[in-house]
Amino acid sequence: MTRRRTTGDRIPGYVLGAYPAEPEGTDDKREFYRRLADIPGIGGLEVPFTPLRHGPGELRMPSRLPEHWHLVLTALPATVAATGMDPCFGLASADDCGRAAALAVHREMRDTVHRLAHQYGPGTVRAVLVHSAPGTAEPAALARSLAELATWDWAGARLLVEHCDAPRPGRRPAKGYLTLPQELQAIEAAGDDSIGLLVNWGRSVLEERSEEGAVRHLRQAAFAGRLAGLVFSGVAATGTAYGEPWSDGHLPVATEPGAPESLLTPELAHAAAAEARTAWLFGAKFAVRPRTVGLDERMAIVHASLRALPRPSPPPSHAAGYDRA
Incomplete structure (x- = not known):
C-alpha cells in the first residue's frame, strides 16, 4: 500500500496505545486488533519499540495494518527497562556512557521506522516518542541528544518529547524525569523547529x-510554541485494580463500562482538548484490568472510553505542518 499524506498533516482520528489493553492469548490478540480496526475514530496505533538485541524483535501490532491506520513508535518501554538495569541510561543522562547507550537504542528504533516504511509504505510511521530519562537528568544533555537525533533520517516521522512525571518534594514519582519547563528548554536549545512536546493527561495529573x-502543562507547551500532541490516559488518587494511588496505570475514562475511580472524566477530557485544539496528534492509551477480563468486555471498555472522548476539531490553517503550533 502507498500512503501519500505528508508529515505535516494532522494524524486523523485517535492514535490508540492499545498494548496495555491486549488480551493474553495469541488468537485473542489477533481478534482484538481485528475488532479495533472496525471502531470509528481510530487513526492508528502507538506501538512500543523493542530493541533488536536478540533477533528481529516483535512489535505489538497486527500483522496486517489497516490502510487507514498510521503508527507512532514509543521508546518508553525500552527506556524504562534499560534504566532498571543501568540508572545512568537515558537521552538526558549526564553520564556519557549512559547517553551513548540511549542513542544506540534510538538508532535501532530509527532502523525499525525505515523497515516499517518499506513494509507498509512511506508515511506509515508519523512520529517517534522520546523521553528525558534518567531520574538524574540534565536539560543540556537532552538538548545534545535531541540535536543529534534531529540529524538522522526518520523516514518522515516527527520527533516528539513525551512528558512523563517529574519528581516533586515528598512524593514518589512514577517515572521521575525532567520537568516540563526543562524539556521545553532542551527542545529549544536543540535548534530544530520540528521537534515538539506531547502531554499525557494522566502523567501530568x-x-x-x-x-x-x-x-497547566498544555498551556505551558502551547505558550512556548512546542505543543504537538495530547494523549488521554487515566489515573486514580486511590488504589485500584490498575495499581497503587497515583500510579501510571493507564485507566480508562470514568464511564460505563470503564473505571469509576478514574479522574479522567468526559468533561475534563473536553476541557483538555480545548486547550490542545492546535495540536498535531491526539492519542488515547487505556489498560484493562484485571487481566482475566474476557475479550468482549475488554472491547466494550476500550470502545466506551473512545466514545467518551471529544472528536478533535480541525486545526486552524496556521497550525498545519511544523510551524510550532
Missing part, C-alpha cells in the same frame, strides 16, 4: 496531584 495538571 499524577505529577501535580491535580486534575488541572494536564491543562
